[in-house]
C-alpha cells in the first residue's frame with residue numbers, strides 16, 4: 001500500500017506478468033508491487049526467469065501477458081517504462097578503447113548528473129582516465145554501477161550486481177543502494193550471494209516451467 005497521501009496504488013504494479021521463451025512459459029502470471037524507497041530481492045534457482053523478469057520490466061522485451069503499470073501523483077496510470085528505469089545486466093557494457101570517464105560521460109551529460117560523484121561513490125575516481133580494457137573485472141563492474149547512478153532513474157533493475165566485487169566494494173555498494181532508497185528510489189535485485197540490503201522484500205521464482213507444447 002502506498003505511503004503517499006494522494007496515491008492509493010503502489011508506484012509500480014506488475015500484474016500477472018507472463019513470458020514465453022522458446023516453447024516454455026518461463027514467467028507464469030507473476031504479480032508484485034514496488035513502492036517508493038522499496039527494495040525487492042529476486043531469487044530462485046538457475047533458469048527460474050530472474051533475468052527475464054528484469055529485462056521485461058526494463059522494457060527490453062515484451063510480456064506475453066499481463067501489465068507493467070506506473071502510478072504517478074500528477075499524471076495517473078501509465079505503462080511507459082523507459083525514462084524511469086536503469087538496467088544492469090550481466091555485461092558491463094564499457095567500450096574497451098575509451099577511458100572510464102569517456103565511457104560514462106554521455107550518460108552524465110544526458111541526465112545532468114555528476115560523473116565525479118558517481119565515480120567517487122564506487123571508489124573509481126583515481127582510475128577515471130584509464131582505458132576500460134585495463135580495468136579488472138571488479139573495477140568494470142563498479143564502472144557499470146556508476147553508470148546506473150548517473151541515469152538518475154527511479155527504479156534500478158540489477159542482475160547479479162555484485163559479480164566480481166571484493167568485500168570492501170560490496171560494502172560500499174550497500175551504501176550506494178541505501179542512499180538510493182533513502183531518496184525514495186526503488187530497486188529489484190537478483191543475486192545468488194548475500195548482499196548488504198536490509199529490510200528487503202523477497203520474491204522467489206519457482207524452478208518449474210510449464211511446457212506449452214508436447
Ligand SMILES: Nc1ncnc2c1ncn2[C@@H]1O[C@H](COP(=O)(O)OP(=O)(O)OP(=O)(O)O)[C@@H](O)[C@H]1O
Nearest residue numbers: 021022023026044045046047048049050051052053
Ligand atoms: N532465447 C531464449 N530462447 C529460449 N529459452 C530461453 C532463451 N533465453 C533464456 N531462455 C530460457 O529461459 C529460462 C529463464 O532464463 P533466465 O536467464 O531468465 O533465468 P535466471 O533465473 O536469470 O537464471 P540464472 O540464475 O542462471 O541467471 C531458462 O530456462 C532459459 O533456458
